[in-house]
Amino acid sequence: MKTQASLDAFEEINPKLSGLRKKVYNYIKNNPHCTIEEIANGLDIELKSIAGRPGELRDIGLVLLSGRRDKHSTFVAVALDKVSFFDIEIQRVEKFTQKIQNLEKDFPDLLENYIKNKMK
Structure with a gap:
């Protein structure tokens, strides 16, 4: 049900x-x-x-x-409820955060320049 x-x-x-x-x-x-x-x-x-x-x-x-x-x-x-939907969103943010951390580690100068250009 x-x-x-x-x-x-x-x-x-x-x-x-x-x-x-x-x-x-x-x-x-x-x-x-x-x-x-x-x-x-x-x-x-x-x-x-x-x-x-x-x-x-x-x-x-x-x-x-x-x-x-x-x-x-x-x-x-997956049977969704409000809690699992929240968990899904948290997992998406955590995956995104991990990708950013990998970029920071692998391409520190490029990422810094990219962010500076986007902030202008």
Whole structure:
């Protein structure tokens, strides 16, 4: 059973999904533990067109890698509530922070110049 908080959280993030992401998310939600190949076949879309979408949805916390079947990853949709939506946003910020830290470490002079130019 879906809670009101879960429905509210999904409505908050749902407009951010568009096109293939929304189709892939809905397919995964309705077909738990499906593979990318099953998603492509189920949506009647070429595999190469949707191959990256489950990973993108995983990166924003909407689906999880649920296992493997026949050497292929399987995915399951995440049940959202306000707390998990907040956790998703925190994870995105943490990933972004880590990327910035890597840039600072790997390209300190370039990053400093880039920031100075953007601040003008």
